[in-house]
Amino acid sequence: MRLKDKVAIITGAGGGQGRAAALLFAKEGAKIVASDWNVASGEQTVTRVRAAGGEAIHIGADVSDSAQVRRLIEGALASWGRIDVLYNNAGVGYSSSLSMQDILKTPEEDWDRVLAINLKSVFLTCKYAIPEMLRTGGGSIINTSSVAALVGGENAHAYTASKGGMISLSRALAVEFGPRNIRVNCICPGVIDTPMVEPVVGPLKDSNRPLRFSPIRRLGTPEDIAYCALYLASDESSFVTGAVFVVDGGITAR
Numbered sequence: 001m002r003l004k005d006k007v008a009i010i011t012g013a014g015g016g017q018g019r020a021a022a023l024l025f026a027k028e029g030a031k032i033v034a035s036d037w038n039v040a041s042g043e044q045t046v047t048r049v050r051a052a053g054g055e056a057i058h059i060g061a062d063v064s065d066s067a068q069v070r071r072l073i074e075g076a077l078a079s080w081g082r083i084d085v086l087y088n089n090a091g092v093g094y095s096s097s098l099s100m101q102d103i104l105k106t107p108e109e110d111w112d113r114v115l116a117i118n119l120k121s122v123f124l125t126c127k128y129a130i131p132e133m134l135r136t137g138g139g140s141i142i143n144t145s146s147v148a149a150l151v152g153g154e155n156a157h158a159y160t161a162s163k164g165g166m167i168s169l170s171r172a173l174a175v176e177f178g179p180r181n182i183r184v185n186c187i188c189p190g191v192i193d194t195p196m197v198e199p200v201v202g203p204l205k206d207s208n209r210p211l212r213f214s215p216i217r218r219l220g221t222p223e224d225i226a227y228c229a230l231y232l233a234s235d236e237s238s239f240v241t242g243a244v245f246v247v248d249g250g251i252t253a254r
C-alpha cells in the first residue's frame with residue numbers, strides 16, 4: 001500500500017476530483033479526512049470510502065473561513081493524531097454563480113470571493129496544518145491549480161489569477177519548508193469531467209461534435225488527477241517539491 005498509515009486531509013472531497021482522490025488514497029491505506037462545505041456530498045464520500053473497506057471521517061468546512069479551517073485541522077488531529085498529507089483541492093469555477101468573465105464584467109465582490117475560496121484557502125489550511133506537520137517530522141501538500149494558470153484566456157480572470165497565485169505560493173512554501181521535510185507541489189488539471197465544467201462541456205457532450213480539447217481525444221477523468229495526487233502524497237515523490245504537474249491530455253503542448 002502506497003499510503004499506509006498516512007493521514008490525508010482532502011478539501012472539496014464531496015466533488016469530482018476530491019472524491020476520486022479520497023477513494024484512491026483510502027484504497028492505498030490512508031486515513032481520510034474528507035472535507036467539503038457541502039456536508040451531504042462530503043458524507044456521501046465517506047460512506048463510499050467505508051463501503052470499499054477504507055477509513056474516513058467527514059469534517060464540513062468552508063475553506064475560505066479561518067475559524068472553520070481551524071476546526072478542520074483540530075478535528076483531523078482529534079481523530080487521527082497527525083496530518084501527513086494536505087490536499088488543497090476545493091475550488092469554485094464555471095459551475096458557481098460567481099463571475100467567470102473577463103475583468104470588465106467581473107463584479108469586485110466576485111473577484112474577492114473567488115480569490116478567497118481558491119487562494120486564501122491555501123494560506124489558511126497551510127497556516128494551520130504546517131505547524132502540525134513540523135511537529136511530526138514533515139508532510140506533503142498538494143495544491144490544485146489549473147492549466148488556466150499557465151496560458152492566458154479570454155475569460156475567468158479571477159479564477160485564473162487565483163490559480164496562478166497558487167503556483168507561486170506553492171513554490172515559496174516549498175523553498176521555505178523543504179529543509180524541514182515538508183514538500184509542496186501543484187497539479188494543473190486540463191479539462192476534467194466533473195460538475196465544475198459541466199456548464200461548458202455539457203453542451204458539447206450532447207452534440208455530435210468531437211471532444212477536441214486535447215491531443216488525447218477525450219476529457220480527463222477525476223481518476224487521471226487522483227493518480228498524480230497519489231504519487232505526490234506518497235514517499236515515492238520524496239525528492240519532488242516546488243513542482244508543477246500538468247495533467248491535461250496535452251492541451252498546453254500546442
Ligand SMILES: NC(=O)c1ccc[n+]([C@@H]2O[C@H](COP(=O)([O-])OP(=O)(O)OC[C@H]3O[C@@H](n4cnc5c(N)ncnc54)[C@H](O)[C@@H]3O)[C@@H](O)[C@H]2O)c1
Nearest residue numbers: 012014015016017037062063090091146189191192194196
Ligand atoms: N474540472 C476541471 O476541468 C478542472 C480543471 C482545472 C482545475 N480544476 C480544479 O480542480 C479542483 C476540483 O474541482 P472538480 O473539478 O472536482 O469540481 P467539483 O465542483 O466537482 O468539486 C469541487 C468541490 O469543492 C467544493 N467546494 C467549493 N467551494 C468550497 C469551499 N469554499 N469550501 C469547501 N469546499 C468547497 C465543492 O462543494 C465541490 O465538492 C478545483 O480546485 C478546480 O478549480 C478543475
